[in-house]
Amino acid sequence: MSDLKSTGPQTADAPTPEDAFHEVAALEAKDAQEDIHDERVKGPVLAADGTPLKRSLNRALRMQKMRAMMLIAPLLIFVLITFIFPILQMLWRSVENEIVSQTLPNTVIALEQWDEKSGELPPEDVYAAFVKDMKVAVANKTHTKLGTRLNYEQTGLSSLFRKSGRKIKKWDPETGGPFKEKLIKVNKGWGDVTTWQTIKLHSSPITAGYFLNAVDMRLTPDGVAMQPENKQILLKLFGRTFVMSLVITFACIALGYPVAWLLANLPARSANMLMILVLLPFWTSLLVRTSAWKVMLQQQGVINDTLVWLGLVDDANRLVMINNQFGTIVAMTHILLPFMILPMYSVMQTIPPSYLRAAKSLGATNWTAFWRVYFPQTVPGIGAGSILVFILAIGYYITPEIVGGTKGVFISNRIAYHISSSLNWGLAAALGTILLAVVLILYWAYDKIVGIDNVKLG
Amino acid sequence: MAETTGNDAFVEFERVQKSYDGETLVVKDLNLTMPKGEFLTMLGPSGSGKTTCLMMLAGFETATHGDIRLGGVSINNIPPHKRGIGMVFQNYALFPHMTVAENLSFPLEVRKIGKAEREEKVKRALDMVQMGAFGGRRPAQLSGGQQQRIALARALVFEAELVLMDEPLGALDKQLREHMQFEIKRIADNLGITVVYVTHDQTEALTMSDRVAVFDDGVIQQLAPPDVLYEEPQNSFVAQFIGENNTLEGVVKEISGDRCLVQLDDGELIDAKPVNVSKVGERTRVSIRPERVEYNKDRLQEGAHTLKAEVLEFIYMGDIFRTRLRVAGNDEFIIKTRNAPDQVRLQPGTQIEIGWLPQDCRALDA
Numbered sequence: 001m002s003d004l005k006s007t008g009p010q011t012a013d014a015p016t017p018e019d020a021f022h023e024v025a026a027l028e029a030k031d032a033q034e035d036i037h038d039e040r041v042k043g044p045v046l047a048a049d050g051t052p053l054k055r056s057l058n059r060a061l062r063m064q065k066m067r068a069m070m071l072i073a074p075l076l077i078f079v080l081i082t083f084i085f086p087i088l089q090m091l092w093r094s095v096e097n098e099i100v101s102q103t104l105p106n107t108v109i110a111l112e113q114w115d116e117k118s119g120e121l122p123p124e125d126v127y128a129a130f131v132k133d134m135k136v137a138v139a140n141k142t143h144t145k146l147g148t149r150l151n152y153e154q155t156g157l158s159s160l161f162r163k164s165g166r167k168i169k170k171w172d173p174e175t176g177g178p179f180k181e182k183l184i185k186v187n188k189g190w191g192d193v194t195t196w197q198t199i200k201l202h203s204s205p206i207t208a209g210y211f212l213n214a215v216d217m218r219l220t221p222d223g224v225a226m227q228p229e230n231k232q233i234l235l236k237l238f239g240r241t242f243v244m245s246l247v248i249t250f251a252c253i254a255l256g257y258p259v260a261w262l263l264a265n266l267p268a269r270s271a272n273m274l275m276i277l278v279l280l281p282f283w284t285s286l287l288v289r290t291s292a293w294k295v296m297l298q299q300q301g302v303i304n305d306t307l308v309w310l311g312l313v314d315d316a317n318r319l320v321m322i323n324n325q326f327g328t329i330v331a332m333t334h335i336l337l338p339f340m341i342l343p344m345y346s347v348m349q350t351i352p353p354s355y356l357r358a359a360k361s362l363g364a365t366n367w368t369a370f371w372r373v374y375f376p377q378t379v380p381g382i383g384a385g386s387i388l389v390f391i392l393a394i395g396y397y398i399t400p401e402i403v404g405g406t407k408g409v410f411i412s413n414r415i416a417y418h419i420s421s422s423l424n425w426g427l428a429a430a431l432g433t434i435l436l437a438v439v440l441i442l443y444w445a446y447d448k449i450v451g452i453d454n455v456k457l458g
Numbered sequence: 459m460a461e462t463t464g465n466d467a468f469v470e471f472e473r474v475q476k477s478y479d480g481e482t483l484v485v486k487d488l489n490l491t492m493p494k495g496e497f498l499t500m501l502g503p504s505g506s507g508k509t510t511c512l513m514m515l516a517g518f519e520t521a522t523h524g525d526i527r528l529g530g531v532s533i534n535n536i537p538p539h540k541r542g543i544g545m546v547f548q549n550y551a552l553f554p555h556m557t558v559a560e561n562l563s564f565p566l567e568v569r570k571i572g573k574a575e576r577e578e579k580v581k582r583a584l585d586m587v588q589m590g591a592f593g594g595r596r597p598a599q600l601s602g603g604q605q606q607r608i609a610l611a612r613a614l615v616f617e618a619e620l621v622l623m624d625e626p627l628g629a630l631d632k633q634l635r636e637h638m639q640f641e642i643k644r645i646a647d648n649l650g651i652t653v654v655y656v657t658h659d660q661t662e663a664l665t666m667s668d669r670v671a672v673f674d675d676g677v678i679q680q681l682a683p684p685d686v687l688y689e690e691p692q693n694s695f696v697a698q699f700i701g702e703n704n705t706l707e708g709v710v711k712e713i714s715g716d717r718c719l720v721q722l723d724d725g726e727l728i729d730a731k732p733v734n735v736s737k738v739g740e741r742t743r744v745s746i747r748p749e750r751v752e753y754n755k756d757r758l759q760e761g762a763h764t765l766k767a768e769v770l771e772f773i774y775m776g777d778i779f780r781t782r783l784r785v786a787g788n789d790e791f792i793i794k795t796r797n798a799p800d801q802v803r804l805q806p807g808t809q810i811e812i813g814w815l816p817q818d819c820r821a822l823d824a
Contacts, residue, residue, distance in 0.1 A: 357518055358551035360538040362565035363616065369539075372564070376555045 087436075094429035097207035100199065103146045104133040108203040116197045116221045126196070127180045132173040138165045152424050153209065153218065154198045160189040197221050210430035234414065234431070241411040242438075244329060245393035251333040252340035252389050253382060260341045260381070264348035278341050286335065290402045293331040297322040297403070323405025331403045336392055340385035347381030383450050391439050411435060467530070468494040468652055469515070469620065474524035476510050476676075484510050486676040488524070492654070494619070497646055499655040501663040502673030503699070511673075512622050512656045517541050528620065539568075544613030544621040544651075548628055550605045552597035558584070558608050559593035565616040583615040584608075586645060603634045610642065614649065621646070623655045627662065639666050660700050664688065672696050689747075693734055694822045697745040704748060704791050710740045710821065717816055720744055722786045728763050729816035734823040741824040748780075748794040750818040753810045764813040767791065769804045779803065785812065 047056035101108050106129035114122040137143035147161030167186045176182070184191035201219050202209060209219050216232040217224055226232065259278065263271050281289060296302050299318040307313040321327055351374065359369035397412040404413070411431060418428035446452065469492040476485040485507040492498050500508035513519040514526060517538030525532050533541055552561050562580040571579070584590045587607035597605055606626060613621050626642070627635045643666045646653050657663055663670045664684040672679045672687065672695070679699075680692045691697035694705070711727070712719040718732040720742055730744045752758055753767075770789065771782040778794050781804050785791040793812070795801055804810065 352549070352551070354547050354549060354551040355553060357516075357538070358545065358547055358553075359564070360518075361516055361541075361543060361545040361622075362568065362612065363539050363542070364564070364568045365539055368568055372568075373553055377553075 090429045090432055092429075093425055094210050094433045095206050095208070096426070097202060097209065098205045099142075099146055099149050100203045101205050103137050103142050104130065104199070104203075106130075107133050107199065111196065111200045111203065114196070114200070116193075116200050119193060121180070121191065121193060122196050124178050124180050127183055127190075128173065128177055131168055131171060131176070131179045131183070134165060134168045135171070135173050138169045148423070150198055150202065152213070152427065153202055154194065156189065157195065157198065160187055160195070163187060164190070210426040211434070213427050214430040214434055234411070237409070237411045237414055238434070240325075241394055244325060244408075244410070245390050247329055248332050248336060248393045249340075249386050249390045251329065252337050253386065255333065256337055256340040256344060256385065257378075257382075260344035260348055263341070263345045264351075265353075278338055281335065282338055286398060287402075289335060290331055290399045293327070293334070293403055294322060297327050297330065322403050323408065325404075325408045327403040327405070328400045328408035328410075331399050332393060332396060335399060336389045339388045339392060343384035343388065344378060344381035347378055347384070351377050379450070383446065387443070387446060390442070394439065395435060466493065467491045468496075468528070469654070470525075470527040471511070471515075472525045472527070474511075474514065474521045474526060476507070476514060476519065477522045483522075484676055485514075485521075488676075488678065490671065490678065490681070492652060494652055495650050497643065497653045497655065497666060497668045499657060499663040499667040499670045500673055501657060501660060501670050501699075503658060506673040507676040508656050508671075508673040509624060512624055512654060515654060516543055516545055516622055542616075542618055542620075544616065544618035546609045546613045546621065546623040546626040548625045550597070550609035550626075552605055552608055552612070554597055556596075557593065558589070558595050558597065558600070561597070561608060562593075562612050562615045565612065569616060579615055583611040586614070587611045587641075602630050603638065606630060606638060607641075610645070614645070614651070618651070620652045620654070623653065625657050626655075627657075627659075635662070642666065664700070672699060674699070690733075691745065691820065691822070694743050694745065694824075697820065697822060702748050702792060702794075704746050704751070704785075704788070706744050706746075706786055706788060706791075707824065708742060708744065710735050710738050710742050713738060718821055720821055724786050726763075726765055726786050728765065728819065730819040730821040731817050733820045735821045742821045743824050744819055744821050746814055746819045748792040750814050751793040751812050752814055753793070753804075753812045755811065755813075758813045759815055762813050762816070764811045767810050767812045769806050769808045769810065771806055772804055774803075783810075783812070 045053040047053045049056075107126060110126040110129040111122060114126060134143055137146065143161050143165045144158075147158040150161070151158035164183070164186050171179075171182075189195050197220075201221065207219075212218055212224060213227075214234055215238075216227045216235045218227055259274070263274055263278070266274065294301075298304070299320065299322075301322075303321065304313065304318045308315050308318065313319060321330070355373050355377070356369050359373040360366070364372065394410075395412050396410060397416055400408055400410045401413055401416070404410070412435075415428045415431045415435075418424045418431070443452075469490070471488045471490040474485060474488040475483055477483050488507075488511060500511060502508045510519060514521050515528075517533070517536065521534060526534055528541065528543075552558075553564070556564065559580050562583055563576050566576040566579060580593070581590065584593055587610055589604060589607050589611065592600065592604065592608070597608065600608065606629075609626065613623075623642070627638050630638060639662055642653075655663075655666065664687070667684055669681060669683050670687050671681045674695050680687060680696045682690070682692075687696065688700055691700060697703050698705070706720075706722050706728070708720045708722040708728075710718055710732070711721045713732050713735070716731055718730055718735065720728050720730050722728060728744065730742075735742045755764075758764070765785055767783040767785045769781060770784055773780040773782070777797055779797060779801065781793050781795070782789075783791040783793060
């Protein structure tokens with residue numbers, strides 16, 4: 001563009017001195033001007049001072065952008081620290097496995113030479129390295145942690161490490177050998193090939209083991225295999241969480257749609273009253289609401305008492321409505337209903353009644369007018385509500401915990417168990433990561449099928 | 459569609475009343491008869507009951523009292539979707555989730571018409587409004603004028619004999635509106651359909667209609683062809699509402715046949731045609747159109763009364779001159795003159811004399 005700047009005025013001036021005919025000069029000047037115009041269209045547009053317009057615009061907007069950044073900075077930092085960072089840490093924790101190689105560095109190296117599929121015990125040097133590592137670990141009191149970690153993979157290893165640690169503490173790794181027989185004498189667990197197989201299998205600093213565990217699988221020397229039947233629970237829980245969340249979402253659609261329609265079509269005064277009723281649950285503590293359902297649904301509860309009093313249910317056969325899936329579905333539908341109603345309401349509000357009138361004037365019955373004209377226009381609201389409700393439901397914890405019993409609990413309850421009771425944070429992190437991935441995949445699928453642009457929250 | 463239009467009543471309102479709250483009547487005792495093929499416009503200010511009448515005819519409102527008949531059959535208890543009346547809505551109400559072709563095909567689908575026939579009819583309807591190439595578009599991708607055409611095509615595609623239009627051109631700009639007025643009129647004439655058209659725009663009413671029903675306060679003030687409505691308003695409301703109008707107030711001094719003498723409040727005497735006055739001494743409001751006022755004495759009738767006037771303002775409007783005068787104490791007296799080469803441009807402050815033909819000056823109710 002710089003050459004344009006220098007040649008532009010010259011070409012415009014050039015014809016004037018020599019040419020006698022003014023008309024020709026004027027014509028050529030006009031041509032030259034058109035050339036300039038053409039080149040401007042082709043090249044980057046320039047600002048008045050010759051700098052590219054884009055750069056000049058950026059400079060002009062920089063202050064504004066900076067100010068805007070300053071305004072959102074507190075929230076951004078807050079979200080980073082309290083949300084993004086923990087999520088990243090969780091993702092990391094679900095694959096991180098440095099404890100084995102850090103606690104038993106020499107053993108891990110020595111085990112590399114050993115063929116775990118041979119069915120024979122590792123050679124003496126592995127045992128010697130192990131004793132050396134354990135001595136340090138016992139001194140640092142890290143051997144119990146390692147035991148706990150390996151116990152997730154093979155039950156019994158926790159106590160094996162704890163008990164052996166006490167003995168090994170008194171040994172001298174330099175002169176006390178050979179250790180193979182000595183260790184097996186201390187605990188015959190050390191004479192079991194699987195113990196060493198487990199240590200070797202989980203010695204890498206990054207592991208897929210937690211994820212495999214999360215889907216009821218495990219690492220074996222022969223590759224990936226299913227968990228034993230009696231330990232398979234998580235896939236079932238995932239499935240149950242998924243199905244029940246779907247049921248809850250559909251229940252919310254079915255119950256919320258008419259309410260949202262009423263809200264959008266009633267006169268303002270009644271609509272406000274109804275809106276308060278819809279929002280009322282928001283202003284009540286979650287625990288209170290859930291406990292109220294306990295009072296309602298239990299066998300000696302309000303509903304059963306009423307049914308017995310009416311003679312609809314025999315006193316001896318009171319309905320079991322709580323501590324099972326039914327209880328969870330009822331209570332969670334109630335709790336999540338506003339999240340479905342509000343987006344549907346805000347979409348329905350924007351649909352003018354003239355569409356229904358037009359449909360009827362064109363010959364559609366009430367049902368056809370609703371189904372072909374009104375309903376399709378409310379789909380964005382249903383979509384938004386469904387995404388909200390389903391994503392909230394799939395990770396819900398407190399309500400299934402209180403009213404779910406054993407049959408009505410969700411995967412999140414299992415995560416909580418691994419976080420606070422079994423302390424298997426790696427597995428909890430893997431479960432959480434899977435949950436996150438499922439939600440993201442669903443979101444992506446929804447975007448592909450319905451289009452996220454079609455989701456309206458207002 | 460192209461049936462011979464008979465003179466028998468096609469649409470009839472008989473003693474129709476409508477009240478929303480049980481206290482006030484929005485439509486008071488409406489009687490109206492329309493022959494087949496007529497283009498009738500309901501014209502009136504907002505709240506005059508014209509849209510309510512249309513909605514009652516469409517079936518979206520029920521008449522509180524009275525009978526509405528279509529082709530001789532009472533339709534009071536027929537739901538809207540069985541009336542077979544086409545309707546064009548104020549904001550078109552094109553279904554946003556359907557393409558143009560789907561919108562047009564909708565009334566045919568609900569009538570269980572076969573696919574081939576459906577496509578044929580949709581194509582014909584689109585061609586009729588010159589939108590043949592737009593079948594695959596969504597309404598949101600069309601301009602206001604195009605949407606208007608589609609809405610019209612949709613109301614016509616199922617061959618309704620009666621089409622209702624509720625201020626269909628209200629959202630368009632002036633030029634497009636004028637164009638569409640002719641377009642709608644042309645299509646309606648070609649198809650021989652009966653149209654009830656609601657508007658508050660009097661120009662629209664005058665240019666399009668066979669007859670205009672002027673509504674005010676729930677009552678039809680006058681039902682007449684446009685020229686009659688403009689030139690022979692039956693009462694002060696119609697005279698004021700249709701076109702521009704000068705009014706002077708006074709008392710009837712003399713009535714003889716189709717001529718009366720009115721003494722204005724400042725004592726001046728003028729000639730007028732008695733329309734709404736019956737006896738001497740009655741107060742009256744005389745109405746005269748701005749373009750019928752004459753200040754060139756040569757063109758006035760022999761012996762006609764003239765009035766003194768002072769020019770207050772001269773406005774050049776291109777095709778016409780608009781001059782504001784003070785006449786008999788009225789500062790808002792307007793005259794309009796054609797911008798002809800020999801036309802005088804009246805200067806403010808000039809004293810002139812004005813007059814008119816007695817038949818152009820109508821003595822109406824006060």
